[in-house]
Amino acid sequence: MVHLDHVTCILGGAQALTDVSLHVERGEFVFLTGPSGAGKTTLLRVLYGDLKPKRGAAVVAGVDLMRLRHSGLPELRRKVAVVFQDFKVLPERTVFENIAIALEVRGVSRTSIDRRVRAVIRALDLEERSYAPCSVLSGGEQQRVAIARSMVVNPELILADEPTGNLDADLSRHLIELFKQFNTYGTTVIMATHNREVLSWAPEARQVHLVRGQLSLPQAEVVDAIIDASPRSGTDGGRA
Amino acid sequence: MSTGKLFLRGVADMRRHPLPQLCTLLTVCMVAFLAGAGLLLLHNVQQEVLRSQGQARFQIYWSASANMTGVEQQWADLKRVPGVAEVSTFTPRAALAELMRGLGAAMPTTVGNATDSAPVGADDFAWLEGENPLPPTALVSFDIPPGESPEPWMGRMYARLRGMEGVDKVTYNAAQLSLATGWIALIQRSALPAMGFFALVVGLVVGNTLKLMMLARRDEVEILSLVGARPWFIRAPLFANGVVQGFAGGALSLLCLKVLQSWLRGLLDVPPLFLKVEFLPAWECAALVLATTFVAGLAALLAARR
Numbered sequence: 352m353v354h355l356d357h358v359t360c361i362l363g364g365a366q367a368l369t370d371v372s373l374h375v376e377r378g379e380f381v382f383l384t385g386p387s388g389a390g391k392t393t394l395l396r397v398l399y400g401d402l403k404p405k406r407g408a409a410v411v412a413g414v415d416l417m418r419l420r421h422s423g424l425p426e427l428r429r430k431v432a433v434v435f436q437d438f439k440v441l442p443e444r445t446v447f448e449n450i451a452i453a454l455e456v457r458g459v460s461r462t463s464i465d466r467r468v469r470a471v472i473r474a475l476d477l478e479e480r481s482y483a484p485c486s487v488l489s490g491g492e493q494q495r496v497a498i499a500r501s502m503v504v505n506p507e508l509i510l511a512d513e514p515t516g517n518l519d520a521d522l523s524r525h526l527i528e529l530f531k532q533f534n535t536y537g538t539t540v541i542m543a544t545h546n547r548e549v550l551s552w553a554p555e556a557r558q559v560h561l562v563r564g565q566l567s568l569p570q571a572e573v574v575d576a577i578i579d580a581s582p583r584s585g586t587d588g589g590r591a
Numbered sequence: 592m593s594t595g596k597l598f599l600r601g602v603a604d605m606r607r608h609p610l611p612q613l614c615t616l617l618t619v620c621m622v623a624f625l626a627g628a629g630l631l632l633l634h635n636v637q638q639e640v641l642r643s644q645g646q647a648r649f650q651i652y653w654s655a656s657a658n659m660t661g662v663e664q665q666w667a668d669l670k671r672v673p674g675v676a677e678v679s680t681f682t683p684r685a686a687l688a689e690l691m692r693g694l695g696a697a698m699p700t701t702v703g704n705a706t707d708s709a710p711v712g713a714d715d716f717a718w719l720e721g722e723n724p725l726p727p728t729a730l731v732s733f734d735i736p737p738g739e740s741p742e743p744w745m746g747r748m749y750a751r752l753r754g755m756e757g758v759d760k761v762t763y764n765a766a767q768l769s770l771a772t773g774w775i776a777l778i779q780r781s782a783l784p785a786m787g788f789f790a791l792v793v794g795l796v797v798g799n800t801l802k803l804m805m806l807a808r809r810d811e812v813e814i815l816s817l818v819g820a821r822p823w824f825i826r827a828p829l830f831a832n833g834v835v836q837g838f839a840g841g842a843l844s845l846l847c848l849k850v851l852q853s854w855l856r857g858l859l860d861v862p863p864l865f866l867k868v869e870f871l872p873a874w875e876c877a878a879l880v881l882a883t884t885f886v887a888g889l890a891a892l893l894a895a896r897r
Binding site: 440 | 811
């Protein structure tokens with residue numbers, strides 16, 4: 352699903368990613384860990400085509416990112432869904448409209464949109480808020496809307512950038528369960544987080560550790576101010 | 592989703608950001624109004640020049656011995672010549688009466704050493720009644736046909752009038768007309784760069800205003816892009832938004848121009864000015880609205896591209 356080989360990425364004149372090699376198979380659940388500024392978000396941006404690597408080879412969901420043109424971006428984004436810490440929902444639109452937008456851009460029929468959106472709304476327990484504008488929803492509800500929008504299109508890969516960053520522990524756990532549930536259906540999930548607790552809720556997930564733009568292999572034992580002290584179950588630092 | 596549906600969606604989405612939409616509409620309207628006011632000025636200056644000096648006037652003198660029945664037939668024929676705006680005719684008797692009236696108003700009479708302004712009486716010319724020396728005359732005004740250069744056209748018309756039977760002399764206002772034609776040519780020549788300048792200003796102001804409005808929809812564009820929307824899916828509603836803004840702003844500016852024209856007409860059509868401020872002709876109104884719509888649509892498309 353994701354094949355990065357010796358990827359280097361420049362951001363603002365500085366190397367944001369250096370010689371990163373990462374391979375993720377279809378159906379895997381991967382945590383991308385590391386302190387703030389380690390390059391987690393940059394790596395995710397590369398994966399959804401927002402940043403073009405300077406060097407190396409990168410293929411995501413069968414799309415060669417090194418040859419990707421702007422016109423090819425919609426194709427990639429239809430296979431790869433993204434969930435952000437700040438939700439990125441349209442506050443003036445209703446829950447239904449926010450979720451339906453992902454299907455509308457794909458030209459799905461109105462009947463099918465209605466059916467699929469209602470199913471996801473039910474699965475994420477948002478039925479009572481279906482026609483409420485997102486501006487009146489709580490943070491947890493807005494994040495569920497964002498997750499619903501990414502899930503309703505059955506993507507091959509879900510990228511989540513600190514999706515629980517603005518939520519309390521209970522809500523965070525609930526959302527991780529949702530991601531795990533989707534992962535069991537075969538969707539590949541790559542989630543960036545620096546929250547140790549989140550890692551413990553999905554112990555079966557592979558952990559890939561980033562420090563200063565480089566993948567940190569287990570034997571390297573790079574000290575991380577936030578994560579270093581925590582038990583690092585299942586960490587293999589990514590396969591080169 | 593079809594382009595039509597995307598356009599409708601763009602129009603429907605306008606209600607989501609009422610304040611930026613209203614500000615943009617006002618800006619488009621004001622800029623189009625300024626452009627329209629410039630057009631209104633040029634149009635009325637041209638009309639005023641045409642009204643006061645833009646016609647070709649021929650004074651035709653027949654010989655005093657010409658047969659009046661034949662002359663009257665020629666006058667009737669003249670009224671049917673294409674492009675004739677006005678024909679004033681004078682029989683020798685009418686010309687004499689006109690002369691007496693004119694002299695009576697202008698010439699003081701001297702009684703002894705005193706001078707008074709009493710008009711000359713008709714009796715003073717009574718001795719001319721039997722042997723009136725004045726010929727039949729006609730003053731004919733023509734509108735120069737569109738596309739014709741005034742001087743060659745007047746030369747041809749002069750030759751035609753001069754060739755009529757019994758005509759002794761023809762004079763015309765070539766110098767006045769040349770002056771008027773020069774003014775009109777100047778106005779027309781300056782109209783094009785002026786309109787180009789206005790179009791540029793409209794484009795820049797509307798484009799930048801729409802770009803600011805797009806900032807309000809930046810999140811929407813980002814989200815659409817993230818969920819895999821193709822460029823046209825994102826741009827079409829924004830383009831529709833710009834087109835509607837341009838059309839509504841242009842139409843609103845016409846209403847404002849009508850109000851301005853009515854106010855100016857009341858202000859200027861009084862003694863001693865008697866300036867008749869006319870509204871723009873239909874094609875100029877349509878051009879103003881279409882140009883504003885086009886420029887706003889283009890600006891929205893460019894803003895959405897970025």
